[in-house]
Amino acid sequence: xxxxxxxxxxxxxxxxxxxxxxxxxxxxxxxxxxxxxxxxxxxxxxxxxxxxxxxxxxxxxxxxxxxxxxxxxxxxxxxxxxxxxxxxxxxxxxxxxxxxxxxxxxxxxxxxxxxxxxxxxxxxxxxxxxxxxxxxxxxxxxxxxxxxxxxxxxxxxxxxxxxxxxxxxxxxxxxxxxxxxxxxxxxxxxxxxxxxxxxxxxxxxxxxxxxxxxxxxxxxxxxxxxxxxxxxxxxxxxxxxxxxxxxxxxxxxxxxxxxxxxxxxxxxxxxxxxxxxxxxxxxxxxxxxxxxxxxxxxxxxxxxxxxxxxxxxxxxxxxxxxxxxxxxxxxxxxxxxxxxxxxxxxxxxxxxxxxxxxxxxxxxxxxxxxxxxxxxxxxxxxxxxxxxxxxxxxxxxxxxxxxxxxxxxxxxxxxxxxxxxx
Amino acid sequence: xxxxxxxxxxxxxxxxxxxxxxxxxxxxxxxxxxxxxxxxxxxxxxxxxxxxxxxxxxxxxxxxxxxxxxxxxxxxxxxxxxxxxxxxxxxxxxxxxxxxxxxxxxxxxxxxxxxxxxxxxxxxxxxxxxxxxxxxxxxxxxxxxxxxxxxxxxxxxxxxxxxxxxxxxxxxxxxxxxxxxxxxxxxxxxxxxxxxxxxxxxxxxxxxxxxxxxxxxxxxxxxxxxxxxxxxxxxxxxxxxxxxxxxxxxxxxxxxxxxxxxxxxxxxxxxxxxxxxxxxxxxxxxxxxxxxxxxxxxxxxxxxxxxxxxxxxxxxxxxxxxxxxxxxxxxxxxxxxxxxxxxxxxxxxxxxxxxxxxxxxxxxxxxxxxxxxxxxxxxxxxxxxxxxxxxxxxxxxxxxxxxxxxxxxxxxxxxxxxxxxx
Numbered sequence: 096x097x098x099x100x101x102x103x104x105x106x107x108x109x110x111x112x113x114x115x116x117x118x119x120x121x122x123x124x125x126x127x128x129x130x131x132x133x134x135x136x137x138x139x140x141x142x143x144x145x146x147x148x149x150x151x152x153x154x155x156x157x158x159x160x161x162x163x164x165x166x167x168x169x170x171x172x173x174x175x176x177x178x179x180x181x182x183x184x185x186x187x188x189x190x191x192x193x194x195x196x197x198x199x200x201x202x203x204x205x206x207x208x209x210x211x212x213x214x215x216x217x218x219x220x221x222x223x224x225x226x227x228x229x230x231x232x233x234x235x236x237x238x239x240x241x242x243x244x245x246x247x248x249x250x251x252x253x254x255x256x257x258x259x260x261x262x263x264x265x266x267x268x269x270x271x272x273x274x275x276x277x278x279x280x281x282x283x284x285x286x287x288x289x290x291x292x293x294x295x296x297x298x299x300x301x302x303x304x305x306x307x308x309x310x311x312x313x314x315x316x317x318x319x320x321x322x323x324x325x326x327x328x329x330x331x332x333x334x335x336x337x338x339x340x341x342x343x344x345x346x347x348x349x350x351x352x353x354x355x356x357x358x359x360x361x362x363x364x365x366x367x368x369x370x371x372x373x374x375x376x377x378x379x380x381x382x383x384x385x386x387x388x389x390x391x392x393x394x395x396x397x398x399x400x401x402x403x404x405x406x407x408x409x410x411x412x413x414x415x416x417x418x419x420x421x422x423x424x425x426x427x428x429x430x431x432x433x434x435x436x437x438x439x440x441x442x443x444x445x446x447x448x449x450x451x452x453x454x455x456x457x458x459x460x461x462x463x464x465x466x467x468x469x470x471x472x473x474x475x476x477x478x479x480x481x482x483x484x485x486x487x488x489x490x491x492x493x494x495x496x497x498x499x500x501x502x503x504x505x506x507x508x509x510x511x512x513x514x515x516x517x
Numbered sequence: 518x519x520x521x522x523x524x525x526x527x528x529x530x531x532x533x534x535x536x537x538x539x540x541x542x543x544x545x546x547x548x549x550x551x552x553x554x555x556x557x558x559x560x561x562x563x564x565x566x567x568x569x570x571x572x573x574x575x576x577x578x579x580x581x582x583x584x585x586x587x588x589x590x591x592x593x594x595x596x597x598x599x600x601x602x603x604x605x606x607x608x609x610x611x612x613x614x615x616x617x618x619x620x621x622x623x624x625x626x627x628x629x630x631x632x633x634x635x636x637x638x639x640x641x642x643x644x645x646x647x648x649x650x651x652x653x654x655x656x657x658x659x660x661x662x663x664x665x666x667x668x669x670x671x672x673x674x675x676x677x678x679x680x681x682x683x684x685x686x687x688x689x690x691x692x693x694x695x696x697x698x699x700x701x702x703x704x705x706x707x708x709x710x711x712x713x714x715x716x717x718x719x720x721x722x723x724x725x726x727x728x729x730x731x732x733x734x735x736x737x738x739x740x741x742x743x744x745x746x747x748x749x750x751x752x753x754x755x756x757x758x759x760x761x762x763x764x765x766x767x768x769x770x771x772x773x774x775x776x777x778x779x780x781x782x783x784x785x786x787x788x789x790x791x792x793x794x795x796x797x798x799x800x801x802x803x804x805x806x807x808x809x810x811x812x813x814x815x816x817x818x819x820x821x822x823x824x825x826x827x828x829x830x831x832x833x834x835x836x837x838x839x840x841x842x843x844x845x846x847x848x849x850x851x852x853x854x855x856x857x858x859x860x861x862x863x864x865x866x867x868x869x870x871x872x873x874x875x876x877x878x879x880x881x882x883x884x885x886x887x888x889x890x891x892x893x894x895x896x897x898x899x900x901x902x903x904x905x906x907x908x909x910x911x912x913x914x915x916x917x918x919x920x921x922x923x924x925x926x927x928x929x930x931x932x933x934x935x936x937x938x939x
Contacts, residue, residue: 111556113547114744114753116538120561125535134533135568139542139559146557153575177721322536331536376826378805382812383798386805386826393880393914395804401832404798404808404823410866414823414836444832458815492815 097252099167099281101127101134102154106172106182107260108141119171119265126269128320131286131333132277142179144188151189151255158250165252167281169273172260174242176221182257183227189255190247192229199236200226200243207241235272240264246276254280286333289340291347294327294354294505295486301328305350312339319343325497326488326505327359359501359508360392366511367398367448374507375446376402377415377436379427379453380470385500400444405436415439428453428465430483437473437481448510449475450503456492470499474506519674521589521703523549523556524576528594528604529682530563541593541687548691550742550755553708554699564601566610573611573677580672587674589703591695594682596664598643604679605649611677612669614651621658622648622665629663657694662686668698676702708755711762713769716749716776716927717908723750727772734761741765747919748910748927749781781923781930782814788933789820789870796929797868798824799837799858801849801875802892807922822866827858837861850875850887852905859895859903870932871897872925878914892921896928 173182235244454470461467595604657666876892
């Protein structure tokens, strides 16, 4: 089948005014990449029917004039019930069509109103607009909300897809409804994917020291991408031939050893959930960020006890029992203080695993001997002596703090029992 | 002067593959909005010279065919030294021009190399590419890096502006070099702006109950936008006539009273920094998020002591001295527990201000009586009894936690002395 030139369109004046960031387009591009399609471009447009129609006309003409290169335009937003939701009307103008009601969705809307003790006649006309599509469209049900999505053929084999801008509704609709439609129309062999994380390394070094030596796999049909995270990089490999992926995973593991992991955050969560072991944290320069990351995952209450935010030296002494002498002699950012933080935390919480962080996040407070970015991370398993690890993280305050919190979880990951049955 | 149709273009395959989010375009749109220009659309393109040239040709033809509506295209990325940086070559092709060196920038690059003990001849050709522009371009100096930006006239009064994709370099270049150029070519009266935050309210209610009654100001030339944050909305008003802004600020204050604030996070920081008072936090469902937000601001060590993350009930008892009976009788999410958390924190840290948070972030753990989203926030000023506030926050786990942490700072803001001399 002919592969489409894919354009992703986000509508919303809040985006083009810079008041809000469009995350839908990136999510869609990523999902398409996972399924083996590459995106040609993104477009973001204000809630202005004239501008939107102009862009859609341009895409339609392009598709009509060049039938060998079908166009797939995936648009989000503008399907809601407020006066600046223009998508349906614009597509009707583009296609010179009438609208038609999607009866299943209309009944859902009616039941929703009735369940709130209101009658059907209370439904505002604007509200009702959400259950209409251009007549003859391929409809995309919304299992997470009201507004119905749809796909319109704008030229032979070329489609304009419209979905709501609410991320939870769009994602459900994409996975459950749109993807099967795309596979039917532009189906390609199913790509397989492997992802590995590599810690304490940047994108360019990874390219230089590892990817340069994978030319054989690349020329055999493997595709790859790398994305810099805070404290690690995420390397993604795509291929239809699974043996290429097995080979690259073997090589990356042999090359980076314990620095190469799978998703550390998920595996830490799974391991602690399964083993019934508990975790506590003592944070200085991260000020709560590590705890916030851990508790960001639902179900973390099964193992996370809590801990202490000891931003000031006094609190290191009073909340964790770090000795005043230690701080005076070695400083708050030192292996000694870091170690006593982990020990004190372990004593006070009785946690199976205790993590401590103390460092200089900047932009002020650095010296020649202890520069901005210097961070000590402590790790203690109950009943064993604590260990500390010294890092010098690059970047600004935010980057240093993110690096420190992520790396602490990496260090915990290293000593956890096998995460799951593989 | 004729106002341009503004298109912002981001280049980078990491963007169109969904591996990285383009924040430059939003930043530029926001700055342009502040200066009184509105953006027509955003485009994101992969590092593919053919695709980039196609888009630029399309814009150039549009500008040529419709001289009454000049085009301003502002493009970021692709000016670096790696093999996927195609911007310069693409613009040369578009304009049918030769490149020329920017001598000032070349010397800067040479000095940079010499300062690192390398000779000029070590500079790779790819490196050198960064100091070239199309001949006759209007150049935009880079005070934060090497790559030079430029503006090319693609049709009468229509310009294509190219800037580096590194945010720090782009922002410097935009403010210091591009803005004066734009004002000269498309100068408009300077708009004034006012921003107010309104707490515990959504965008649509704000529109319904407040903005609907501002039609007189809108028809007199005021422009506005609103963006939903977690726990509050941010309302932005633009006008060239400052008296319109004074009037709307007066009205919004009278309408929302103490729920209407300026930037709470900055004001809390300023107030505590100036007054020398200290702050501590005790967090349950937010797990460290409040501490992380506070310490996200540089200089927060001047007043932030730290505190306790008491995710489990045991830690509420052992770290904060909450009574076991209280938790057994009223539950961990109750005004009683919340109040004892704030009191215990205050006793242990001796902070001037203590904040406590306990709630149900979900998705599990809710009951009819205590549903997901129920959060108690405690506030204590040293020497005074603690107060607690009950909230029922909408949304998912992440939203509930963000709401809770932001609202705690709002509650602190309410009792702080005047932030600054106005």
